[in-house]
Amino acid sequence: xxxxxxxxxxxxxxxxxxxxxxxxxxxxxxxxxxxxxxxxxxxxxxxxxxxxxxxxxxxxxxxxxxxxxxxxxxxxxxxxxxxxxxxxxxxxxxxxxxxxxxxxxxxxxxxxxxxxxxxxxxxxxxxxxxxxxxxxxxxxx
Amino acid sequence: xxxxxxxxxxxxxxxxxxxxxxxxxxxxxxxxxxxxxxxxxxxxxxxxxxxxxxxxxxxxxxxxxxxxxxxxxxxxxxxxxxxxxxxxxxxxxxxxxxxxxxxxxxxxxxxxxxxxxxxxxxxxxxxxxxxxxxxxxxxxxxxxxxxxxxxxxxxxxxxxxxxxxxxxxxxxxxxxxxxxxxxxxxxxxxxxxxxxxxxxxxxxxxxxxxxxxxxxxxxxxxxxxxxxxxxxxxxxxxxxxxxxxxxxxxxxxxxxxxxxxxxxxxxxxxxxxxxxxxxxxxxxxxxxxxxxxxxxxxxxxxxxxxxxxxxxxxxxxxxxxxxxxxxxxxxxxxxxxxxxxxxxxxxxxxxxxxxxxxxxxxxxxxxxxxxxxxxxxxxxxxxxxxxxxxxxxxxxxxxxxxxxxxxxxxxxxxxxxxxxxxxxxxxxxxxxxxxxxxxxxxxxxxxxxxxxxxxxxxxxxxxxxxxxxxxxxxxxxxxxxxxxxxxxxxxxxxxx
Numbered sequence: 001x002x003x004x005x006x007x008x009x010x011x012x013x014x015x016x017x018x019x020x021x022x023x024x025x026x027x028x029x030x031x032x033x034x035x036x037x038x039x040x041x042x043x044x045x046x047x048x049x050x051x052x053x054x055x056x057x058x059x060x061x062x063x064x065x066x067x068x069x070x071x072x073x074x075x076x077x078x079x080x081x082x083x084x085x086x087x088x089x090x091x092x093x094x095x096x097x098x099x100x101x102x103x104x105x106x107x108x109x110x111x112x113x114x115x116x117x118x119x120x121x122x123x124x125x126x127x128x129x130x131x132x133x134x135x136x137x138x139x140x141x
Numbered sequence: 142x143x144x145x146x147x148x149x150x151x152x153x154x155x156x157x158x159x160x161x162x163x164x165x166x167x168x169x170x171x172x173x174x175x176x177x178x179x180x181x182x183x184x185x186x187x188x189x190x191x192x193x194x195x196x197x198x199x200x201x202x203x204x205x206x207x208x209x210x211x212x213x214x215x216x217x218x219x220x221x222x223x224x225x226x227x228x229x230x231x232x233x234x235x236x237x238x239x240x241x242x243x244x245x246x247x248x249x250x251x252x253x254x255x256x257x258x259x260x261x262x263x264x265x266x267x268x269x270x271x272x273x274x275x276x277x278x279x280x281x282x283x284x285x286x287x288x289x290x291x292x293x294x295x296x297x298x299x300x301x302x303x304x305x306x307x308x309x310x311x312x313x314x315x316x317x318x319x320x321x322x323x324x325x326x327x328x329x330x331x332x333x334x335x336x337x338x339x340x341x342x343x344x345x346x347x348x349x350x351x352x353x354x355x356x357x358x359x360x361x362x363x364x365x366x367x368x369x370x371x372x373x374x375x376x377x378x379x380x381x382x383x384x385x386x387x388x389x390x391x392x393x394x395x396x397x398x399x400x401x402x403x404x405x406x407x408x409x410x411x412x413x414x415x416x417x418x419x420x421x422x423x424x425x426x427x428x429x430x431x432x433x434x435x436x437x438x439x440x441x442x443x444x445x446x447x448x449x450x451x452x453x454x455x456x457x458x459x460x461x462x463x464x465x466x467x468x469x470x471x472x473x474x475x476x477x478x479x480x481x482x483x484x485x486x487x488x489x490x491x492x493x494x495x496x497x498x499x500x501x502x503x504x505x506x507x508x509x510x511x512x513x514x515x516x517x518x519x520x521x522x523x524x525x526x527x528x529x530x531x532x533x534x535x536x537x538x539x540x541x542x543x544x545x546x547x548x549x550x551x552x553x554x555x556x557x558x559x560x561x562x563x564x565x566x567x568x569x570x571x572x573x574x575x576x577x578x579x580x581x582x583x584x585x586x587x588x589x590x591x592x593x594x595x596x597x598x599x600x601x602x603x604x605x606x607x608x609x610x611x612x613x614x615x616x617x618x619x620x621x622x623x624x625x626x627x628x629x630x631x632x633x634x635x636x637x
Contacts, residue, residue, distance in 0.1 A: 020309070025301070032308050039315040046323035068209075069322060072271055076315050079278045083311075086285055087304055090297060097294045103301065 239592025360392025378484025386477030422448030
């Protein structure tokens, strides 16, 4: 049982990492969600001992599974749920404003791209237009 | 103490609720916010005095004793951080009230800001690693909202980077907690310190590294700093100031706390931390030199100065960690002040780009002075507190025989001075050049509304006071460092 759980923890984490490296916000958010699930599973696994639910007056104490990791995982799930909702709202706002769900290049990248474009001024006029629009020429969506 | 310890967490949280209920009455919201932070400040000062006299104290939430219940622990280090952080939070709140924009337009500013204050306080006070995660999430969720408040395109874009990187850090944090619980069966920090000896040395080293990464992302150490200079400058000024002053320093606090308390002397990753410290200093300051906007220059300086703090930590001596603590509290005050001044320039001149403004010191002498004093302190010019901080760090480095890192830190401090003169020469000296003439008469005369100037001046006075009382404060930092390096009193008070 715990081999399967351990394997799914690893698989979820790997999938999450892969999706996190994508350029689309929707994939990125799903990736973060998967990573969150993976670490919650890890928390559950950290209790090690299998057993019945730890409810007082419901069986012997020695049969109980460790309730602590369950409490921790529950807290972590609630928090990641809230943050995920916020992230989705943010992605929606980004989509509203830009019309796409791509991760933007950061400011520094755009500035350096603009410098390169200005350097090529005499070769190609279009480059400058792109630089002024703030987009590096070769990575335009 | 048992009554006082939870106050800095509970009061802002309750006030946040009340402030939310009073969303339609801005004056009531302001009153609640200021009152809550005043109470926090008062409670912190009282606790600092008690803790310095009687040693660490703990309070157990919900009546369960540690390691099962959640412990709030106050020792010299955490109390000092509280005493410095609370007035800074208050001053920045006052600045936000004086500044047209965010605070006046967004009724949600006050509640969120108070939640942030509660999160910061809980991170300093908690004695439980999982509770620290919760505190981080409180603080971060509030900061996500503050950084995107307004919903402008650049805010959403950079806010996304900020949220994602912090979520990744939080995920790693939960993974760390899972692994710690699996191998040691506890997440209470004092209990972890006790049981750490029962697992193999390699695992202990892995935990030390994993903790360094988790808190290193929050503290923005090399190479995990890239998110900071992008996301901080786009937020409203007051928000940037409190982030710059406090959030990264919470990361530093957790780094120092976990690396000294949980990791035993034999397992410490001292050499690794020193290498990272060197890179953080150099890369941060080079980044700052390349920038052309006041807020972005200052953001890179945050990164560079983080290097000095973890340099002190990496030495793992009383002198080193004492210097790191002094450095940290000095930076909390300085960075908030400088970014508020950046905001004043933005407010008075319409821009904070060096190419678009000039002659601020001639046009608005008050802003000139408010910038000059903390900037000299940041660069480490005597007699300011920054000089005491740098000198003690360098001395500690000499005592430990780490010549290379000391040499690097001296070169970096010269480069820091250079980039400060770049701001000074670009924006404050030269012919008066404003992007647009300010509209209201007060700004035209002095450069900002009364509250903005008074709160910034208050912080400047605070940093001057740190220099004036440098001796006693530094001695206190040394005592705090000695406590950190021999944590038996801390462990005893938590585990009873």
